[in-house]
Amino acid sequence: MPFKSLGLCDPLVQGILATGYTAPTEIQSEAIPAVLAGRDLIGCAQTGTGKTAAFVLPILHRLSHENKAAHKGVRSLILTPTRELAVQIEQCVEEYGRFIKLHALAVYGGVSMENQIRTLRRGVDIVVATPGRLMDHLQRRTIDLRAVEVLVLDEADRMFDMGFINDVKKIIGHLPANRQTLLFSATMSKEVKGLAAGVQKDPKMIQIGQQHNPIETITQHIYPVRKDQKMDLLRHLLQSGNMYCVLVFSRTRHGADKINKHLDRAGIKSVSIHSGRTQSQRQKALDGFKQNKFQVMVATDIAARGIDVDGISHVVNFDVPAFAEDYVHRIGRTGRAKALGDAITFVSDDEKQYLHRIEKFIGKKLKFEPCPVFASRKAEPKPDQSASNEKPGQHQEKKHYDKPRDAKAHGGKRHDERGHGGKPRQDKPREGRPEQGQSHESRPHYGKSQSGRPQGGGSFSSGGKSKSFRNRRKKHTRRF
Numbered sequence: 001m002p003f004k005s006l007g008l009c010d011p012l013v014q015g016i017l018a019t020g021y022t023a024p025t026e027i028q029s030e031a032i033p034a035v036l037a038g039r040d041l042i043g044c045a046q047t048g049t050g051k052t053a054a055f056v057l058p059i060l061h062r063l064s065h066e067n068k069a070a071h072k073g074v075r076s077l078i079l080t081p082t083r084e085l086a087v088q089i090e091q092c093v094e095e096y097g098r099f100i101k102l103h104a105l106a107v108y109g110g111v112s113m114e115n116q117i118r119t120l121r122r123g124v125d126i127v128v129a130t131p132g133r134l135m136d137h138l139q140r141r142t143i144d145l146r147a148v149e150v151l152v153l154d155e156a157d158r159m160f161d162m163g164f165i166n167d168v169k170k171i172i173g174h175l176p177a178n179r180q181t182l183l184f185s186a187t188m189s190k191e192v193k194g195l196a197a198g199v200q201k202d203p204k205m206i207q208i209g210q211q212h213n214p215i216e217t218i219t220q221h222i223y224p225v226r227k228d229q230k231m232d233l234l235r236h237l238l239q240s241g242n243m244y245c246v247l248v249f250s251r252t253r254h255g256a257d258k259i260n261k262h263l264d265r266a267g268i269k270s271v272s273i274h275s276g277r278t279q280s281q282r283q284k285a286l287d288g289f290k291q292n293k294f295q296v297m298v299a300t301d302i303a304a305r306g307i308d309v310d311g312i313s314h315v316v317n318f319d320v321p322a323f324a325e326d327y328v329h330r331i332g333r334t335g336r337a338k339a340l341g342d343a344i345t346f347v348s349d350d351e352k353q354y355l356h357r358i359e360k361f362i363g364k365k366l367k368f369e370p371c372p373v374f375a376s377r378k379a380e381p382k383p384d385q386s387a388s389n390e391k392p393g394q395h396q397e398k399k400h401y402d403k404p405r406d407a408k409a410h411g412g413k414r415h416d417e418r419g420h421g422g423k424p425r426q427d428k429p430r431e432g433r434p435e436q437g438q439s440h441e442s443r444p445h446y447g448k449s450q451s452g453r454p455q456g457g458g459s460f461s462s463g464g465k466s467k468s469f470r471n472r473r474k475k476h477t478r479r480f
Contacts, residue, residue, distance in 0.1 A: 047332025
């Protein structure tokens with residue numbers, strides 16, 4: 001079914017085709033006609049099925065056919081939980097509406113508020129905002145929402161997870177009651193259903209696929225591996241497999257930076273993105289990953305729903321997520337728009353409990369696969385161990401800097417029984433200052449005790465110095 005048959009205007013269809021899309025996805029085919037008819041909508045579908053275009057396209061069509069002069073202020077508001085997602089929705093609005101004269105602005109924290117205020121004063125039709133920064137504008141009265149016609153709550157379940165729901169309810173209080181409200185979510189919890197009941201009027205429910213299951217184009221691989229070997233396994237997979245665009249998820253910011261540094265030292269181009277970085281750093285990292293400047297991007301769960309990059313071949317869960325919902329959203333970054341993708345999860349012994357939660361959530365048993373063979377750095381023999389592993393009868397060429405390490409290498413004499421240059425020491429007492437409370441005669445000789453065990457170790461005792469050393473010290477002091 002072409003986009004034209006959905007009732008979209010010609011300039012909008014031209015913009016869609018210019019982006020490379022030729023046919024709508026299932027949720028777009030069902031949602032767009034309902035939104036164009038003016039109905040409230042609840043769209044529930046897996047990550048990567050095209051939910052963004054399902055609400056952006058009908059909004060652009062509606063606003064382009066209305067008289068802009070009669071509507072002052074923001075005409076459509078899209079609320080989203082993360083900065084990255086806000087930026088990407090703004091880009092979708094600009095790409096699809098390139099032949100339509102509408103203006104959009106992404107409003108989020110971490111950047112200058114003054115620049116956003118200047119743009120709002122010039123006039124904006126569509127605002128894509130995170131709840132926190134939008135509340136700042138409302139408190140300063142730098143944004144007017146009284147003319148909003150369409151409200152979109154994107155990733156509504158994530159709003160609850162991140163604690164934004166109270167701000168969302170306050171923002172809705174600034175909107176006119178006579179509006180169209182669209183709610184999209186990957187999962188439909190009791191909290192999301194309660195929110196929908198309070199802000200929507202007779203919404204149409206669209207359910208695509210099973211609610212908790214990842215899309216079928218993603219192949220899931222579960223590898224059992226020790227926690228101290230995860231880094232080596234990741235490096236092995238990246239260097240030996242056909243993994244050209246990889247997103248690696250870590251549970252913490254510190255872990256993400258650690259993985260990134262390890263990959264850099266291994267010669268693998270990578271970049272990290274998490275909440276500890278500034279917005280400009282995060283955007284620069286995301287743009288570089290999109291432009292194939294980096295083979296790997298290491299991210300935390302804050303980016304699980306904010307990264308929409310075409311062509312991600314693999315998602316690697318370096319750490320198993322503690323929340324089962326995050327697993328679905330993580331691996332949903334690959335296999336998007338009907339493309340094939342692979343999701344790899346490293347599971348250590350202490351993470352099996354999280355894996356059981358994921359299996360219960362998606363209603364599917366995830367089987368362990370044989371872990372790929374790789375050379376662990378901790379398992380590699382040290383250089384000084386190779387000689388001890390030598391088989392009897394084999395002769396290993398001795399290098400000039402090799403030092404004998406046992407009595408056999410000296411014909412039965414220990415290393416401490418030999419003088420400089422390999423000459424045997426005389427079995428006589430060492431000269432020098434005796435130990436405290438001990439005379440020359442009572443000091444043990446450097447040789448063998450009555451039990452036959454060598455005395456003295458490999459260094460001089462702390463009780464005195466050799467005669468030659470004392471003579472050098474005397475000569476040195478006489479010069480001055």
